[in-house]
Amino acid sequence: MATRLHPLASAVTVDLAHGRIELKTPSLARAVAVPATWLARAIAALGDGVDPLAKSLAESVAKDAAMILDGTADPTPEEVAYSIALALGQRGFGTCGFERFGDALTLLWNFPPATDASFHRFATTLVAKVVSDVTGVPTHAAVLSTHADGLTLFLGADAACALVRERAARGDAGPQILATLLGGASA
C-alpha cells in the first residue's frame, strides 16, 4: 500500500490571500470550505434527493482510497481503514476505522460533518457505497449508535440493516442490537 505517497499533511493547502483551498488529490483540484452545519442543513434539505449526492461523493472517496491501496489484492482492515480515512480526511469529513464484534463488522466514523438523524441516510449511503466499491462486496449499512463526535455504522446484509434501523429508531443501544443479531446468527 502506497500510503507514504499520500501524506495527509500536504494534502490541503489553504491560500488565505486568494481565498482558495487547494487539494493535492487527483480527483479534486480545488475545494470550498463550508461550515459543517451548513453542509448538514443542505443535506437535510435534500430529503430523498440525498442519495445521488452521497453516491457521487462515495465514488470520489472510493477512487482515492483505491489509489492509496495501490492495487493491493486482498487488503487488511487496517489498510482499508487507512485509505478510506485519508480520503475522507482530505475532504474534511473526518476519519474512520473498523471494529468487529463477533461476526458483526462495524465502521466507526469519527468527526463526520453531522451526527443527527437527518444525516444518517446520507451517512449510510456513503459508507455502504465506499465499502462496496473498495472491497468489491455489495454491502449495506445502518447507523447502530450515535455519539457526540461520531457514528457507529453496522455493515451487513439488507435485512440485518433493516433490523438495526428499526431497533435504533426505538432507542435501543448498539450492543443490544448487536446481541440480537448475533443471537439470531448463533441460533
Added chain:
Amino acid sequence: MSSDVIARLESLLDRVIARRAVARLVPAPPVAPPVVASSPAPRAITPEPPRPEARVEARRPEAAPVAPAPVVIEAAPEAPAPVVIEAVVEAPVALVEAAPVVTAAPVAEAPKPVVIEPVPEEPAVEAPKPLTAPVEPTLVSRRNLEAHSVAPAAPPSAAAEAPKASLPLPGPAKISRADDRIAASFAAGASVSPGLGDDDADHVETLAFRVGRALPKPGQVPAPPLPVTTRDEPGERRSDPGERRSERYTASLPSAPIAAQIAEPAARPAPASLRSLLQRSLALRPRG
C-alpha cells in the same frame, strides 16, 4: 629724454629683471617642511589593505614560474586563475570544491589556494616603517594602529598605547564570542559537518540561531499516524484510552450471546482481510 636717462632706466630695468630671476632660482623657504612632514605621513601610514583579488594577482607571478607553462596552456588555458579567485572571494568551501579542478590540470600546486585564506587578516607590515614621529591616532587607520601596536619594533610611545585604550582589539574578544556561540549551538544540537572550517562553523550556527532552534536532521519528520481502530478482541479496551466511544461501547456489552461469540472466535484464527470479515458480517440474519 636724454640718452643718459634712457641708459639709467635700462640699467634699472636690468636690475629688476635680474632680481626676479634670482628670486626664482632661490630654493623654497623652510616654511614648507611642516606641510611636507604632515602630508607624506598619512600617505605612508594608511595604505589601503590590498583586496584579496589584488593579492591573488600579486602572488600569481610567484607561483607562475613553478608551474609548467606550456602544459597549462595546453590543458586548461583559462581554468586555473578564475577558479582560484572565485574560491577566495566566496567561501573556503568553494576552495575545497575548486581544488579538484586545479589538480586535474598539471598545474596542481601552482595556485596554492590554502595560502590565500589568511589574506584579510594579514596586517600591512610595511606600513609602520616610515613612521618616525608620533602620529595622531585620528589620522591613522584602525587596521594600521593594530598592526603598529602588535609589531615588536614599534616604539612604546603614547601613539602605540593609544589604540589599546581607545580602540580595543577586536581579535581575541571576537574569537572568544564566536567560540561561545559555536559552543552554544553545539549545546542546542546544531551539527557542523567535519569538513568545514571555523568560519563555516560560525555560519552554520548563525543559521541555527536564525531558525530559532536546532537544525532538523533528515528523516526526523514523523509520519502521520494511522487512523486504524480494528480489533479482534471485543471485550478489551481500545489502545487509545481517550476514546469515549470505545469505553461506552465496551462497557455496555453484557449480553450472553455476545460473550459466547467472543469465546468462539478466540479459538479460530483471525481473518486477515476485510473482505472475509465483511462476508461474515453479511451472513448475519436477524432472529425471527
